[in-house]
Amino acid sequence: MTQAVDVKQEAAAILDRLGVERDAWTGGEMASSSPVTGEEIARLKVTSDTSAAIEAAHAAFLEWRLVPAPRRGELVRLLGEELRAAKADLGRLVSLEAGKITSEGLGEVQEMIDICDFAVGLSRQLYGLTIATERPGHRMMETWHPLGVVGIISAFNFPVAVWSWNAALALVCGNSIVWKPSEKTPLTALASQAILERAIARFGEAPKGLSTLLIGDRAVGEALVDHPKVALVSATGSTRMGREVGPRLAKRFARAILELGGNNGGIVCPSADLDMTLRAVAFGAMGTAGQRCTTLRRLFVHVDVYDQLVPRLKKAYESVSVGNPLETSALVGPLIDKAAFDGMQKALEAARAAGGVVTGGERVREAGKDEAFYVRPALVEMPEQAGPVLEETFAPILYVMRYSDFDEALRLHNAVAAGLSSSIFTLNMQEAERFLAADGSDCGIANVNIGTSGAEIGGAFGGEKETGGGRESGSDAWKAYMRRATNTVNYSKALPLAQGVSFDI
Numbered sequence: 001m002t003q004a005v006d007v008k009q010e011a012a013a014i015l016d017r018l019g020v021e022r023d024a025w026t027g028g029e030m031a032s033s034s035p036v037t038g039e040e041i042a043r044l045k046v047t048s049d050t051s052a053a054i055e056a057a058h059a060a061f062l063e064w065r066l067v068p069a070p071r072r073g074e075l076v077r078l079l080g081e082e083l084r085a086a087k088a089d090l091g092r093l094v095s096l097e098a099g100k101i102t103s104e105g106l107g108e109v110q111e112m113i114d115i116c117d118f119a120v121g122l123s124r125q126l127y128g129l130t131i132a133t134e135r136p137g138h139r140m141m142e143t144w145h146p147l148g149v150v151g152i153i154s155a156f157n158f159p160v161a162v163w164s165w166n167a168a169l170a171l172v173c174g175n176s177i178v179w180k181p182s183e184k185t186p187l188t189a190l191a192s193q194a195i196l197e198r199a200i201a202r203f204g205e206a207p208k209g210l211s212t213l214l215i216g217d218r219a220v221g222e223a224l225v226d227h228p229k230v231a232l233v234s235a236t237g238s239t240r241m242g243r244e245v246g247p248r249l250a251k252r253f254a255r256a257i258l259e260l261g262g263n264n265g266g267i268v269c270p271s272a273d274l275d276m277t278l279r280a281v282a283f284g285a286m287g288t289a290g291q292r293c294t295t296l297r298r299l300f301v302h303v304d305v306y307d308q309l310v311p312r313l314k315k316a317y318e319s320v321s322v323g324n325p326l327e328t329s330a331l332v333g334p335l336i337d338k339a340a341f342d343g344m345q346k347a348l349e350a351a352r353a354a355g356g357v358v359t360g361g362e363r364v365r366e367a368g369k370d371e372a373f374y375v376r377p378a379l380v381e382m383p384e385q386a387g388p389v390l391e392e393t394f395a396p397i398l399y400v401m402r403y404s405d406f407d408e409a410l411r412l413h414n415a416v417a418a419g420l421s422s423s424i425f426t427l428n429m430q431e432a433e434r435f436l437a438a439d440g441s442d443c444g445i446a447n448v449n450i451g452t453s454g455a456e457i458g459g460a461f462g463g464e465k466e467t468g469g470g471r472e473s474g475s476d477a478w479k480a481y482m483r484r485a486t487n488t489v490n491y492s493k494a495l496p497l498a499q500g501v502s503f504d505i
């Protein structure tokens with residue numbers, strides 16, 4: 001592995017080019033490191049007055065809600081334009097700060113552009129229904145109104161795309177936004193905010209405080225969650241985080257979109273196209289160094305094809321290029337930090353103790369970079385679904401198990417606490433349809449002949465059970481960002497009451 005660039009210098013140059021003030025990322029109390037080398041690359045100031053920022057966002061909401069939705073869409077169109085212009089720089093910064101390989105860093109920015117395009121169209125399609133009423137001379141309809149301040153809490157592994165899913169929809173829906181990014185990836189957040197501010201300057205008539213960034217750790221997140229003027233919090237991160245955030249929001253009857261951990265499974269059936277399955281499994285399980293919420297973590301392989309598929313998979317695990325994500329040859333970049341590495345080793349130990357046979361999983365060291373944590377992805381052949389297989393370990397570990405009965409494979413697939421993404425690999429229509437049916441996969445995302453990860457923005461994204469139940473991005477996910485009002489208008493000269501009730505005075 002070579003170290004071709006000075007990570008700190010390059011991050012600084014990108015932040016300068018994207019118009020982020022140096023003051024925002026130098027001389028502060030919060031250190032930010034790059035997983036590429038493990039070195040500190042910035043020192044940020046923690047937001048001290050979260051309440052003032054949220055009050056300003058609320059004042060901005062009161063104005064923004066009155067701007068016609070298609071006009072609000074124009075701001076998001078400009079954001080999309082600015083993101084197109086900044087794609088190379090922001091994508092590179094994602095790689096420097098989150099350790100994603102180059103094509104995934106760029107892909108993440110493309111996803112931001114895609115959701116902006118989607119939201120621009122949506123700004124002319126915030127449709128309500130007209131509903132048949134039982135009363136003569138009456139009309140009943142529903143209207144969608146802006147909701148309020150939308151708080152966004154994001155995780156390190158999609159440092160900018162998750163924000164854009166929420167921000168683009170929230171803005172066209174007439175809300176203001178307050179973002180608390182992961183403390184592990186604050187620089188990409190500063191850059192995204194600067195890009196949005198450029199779009200706001202070009203737009204010319206957006207209220208001050210429409211979009212705000214709160215820098216800090218979970219204490220800052222808690223302040224956002226607890227503030228009475230935040231109407232909705234969309235929180236992406238671990239199930240542990242959701243368990244804390246969910247009840248706090250419920251206590252004050254605020255809305256929540258919870259996008260939490262996944263323990264995603266796949267079933268490989270006897271008829272599967274094994275060449276395609278191999279590629280889909282490899283990307284799903286090893287891509288982003290196993291640090292996607294949709295990463296494939298459990299694979300059930302039919303006994304008839306196990307010995308054809310699994311040895312080939314093991315070869316792919318042994319040969320995949322692990323290394324500097326800034327170099328195009330690498331397919332697997334670093335883990336985010338030491339804690340992630342320790343968590344992975346602990347899970348592998350537990351797997352061995354439960355009878356698992358491990359291929360890979362060892363640290364890939366680079367001289368002089370003791371604080372960077374590169375690992376060879378691990379494939380673990382397990383005798384059964386037990387121990388660490390039941391939990392999400394946020395690292396590249398794929399547990400592989402044999403099955404012989406389809407119903408049993410489906411039962412085991414669903415027998416974990418999380419319910420985010422799932423896949424079946426089969427050319428048998430009955431199996432494919434069964435997997436997608438009411439008694440099939442219990443996840444929010446169920447795929448046929450593609451992997452568990454790599455969703456497009458057009459569909460609603462999210463999962464069930466301990467994944468939190470929230471939906472973001474496409475389809476009608478926008479409805480969570482608006483207030484629905486049911487309106488009944490009486491244009492008659494009488495006052496008939498519903499259900500035939502009489503009340504004559």
Ligand code: NAD
Nearest residue numbers: 155156181182218221222237238241244259260261262293
């Ligand atoms: P994390 O839970 O450690 O942190 C996520 C964010 O929550 C951070 O910004 C953090 O500061 C904040 N936070 C933590 N505790 C909080 C609290 N009590 N109150 C308010 N804010 C709090 O997660 P992470 O390590 O950054 O990300 C990895 C996890 O995120 C994995 O479990 C992964 O599956 C999940 N994830 C889920 C999705 C999804 O859409 N379902 C997407 C990406 C990541």
